[in-house]
Amino acid sequence: MSEFLHRLPEFMGNHTILTVLFFGILIAVIANEATRFGRGFKELTPAQLTQLINRENALLVDVSPQADFEKGHIPTARHVAMAQFDPEHKDLAKVKEMPVAVVCRNGQTSAQAASRLAKAGFKKVFTLGGGVASWTAADLPLAKGKH
Known part of the structure; x- marks a missing residue:
């Protein structure tokens, strides 16, 4: 696990498009779930x-x-x-x-x-x-x- 965390910044630097897409999707999923949870x-x-x-x-x-x-x-x-x-x-x-x-x-x-x-x-x-x-x-x- 520590090797994974050690190499993660390198991966993110080499794959910026994938990183941006991942965080974009993550934010969209969290926002959707928060909206669904709070709608009553x-x-x-x-x-x-x-x-x-x-x-x-x-x-x-x-x-x-x-x-x-x-x-x-x-x-x-x-x-x-x-x-x-x-x-x-x-x-x-x-x-x-x-x-x-x-x-x-x-x-x-x-x-x-x-x-x-x-x-x-x-x-x-x-x-x-x-x-x-x-x-x-x-x-x-x-x-x-x-x-």
């Missing part, structure tokens, strides 16, 4: 979401556009259009201590909604990584229609 919500797999719904009776909110929701949504999901999504709404305020999972088609919009919930003081906020598309890819059932 956790991303779940379809199996983890199923467990959360079954074991903790989580509220499932789908923020997909109405047409996408009607084409197919996770059973028990309640639709709320992102334009009307308000974490301070009286109905949501009642469930501040419950687990709340937010989903959308691909996971982008639900992350924004989950962030808003976390900032509003919700303690147990989750998203489905990959959205309803990952739910479908896991061969889990979808409900169709408005309910």
Whole structure:
């Protein structure tokens, strides 16, 4: 080990591009993990979401556009259009201590909604990584229609 540490400065001097790339990637990974850790919500797999719904009776909110929701949504999901999504709404305020999972088609919009919930003081906020598309890819059932 001491020989490795002794030769490391020589290696770094001879391979500056590799050294810069290594430290650049290291900084990017650390920044990404720090951001993920501090965002206030956790991303779940379809199996983890199923467990959360079954074991903790989580509220499932789908923020997909109405047409996408009607084409197919996770059973028990309640639709709320992102334009009307308000974490301070009286109905949501009642469930501040419950687990709340937010989903959308691909996971982008639900992350924004989950962030808003976390900032509003919700303690147990989750998203489905990959959205309803990952739910479908896991061969889990979808409900169709408005309910």
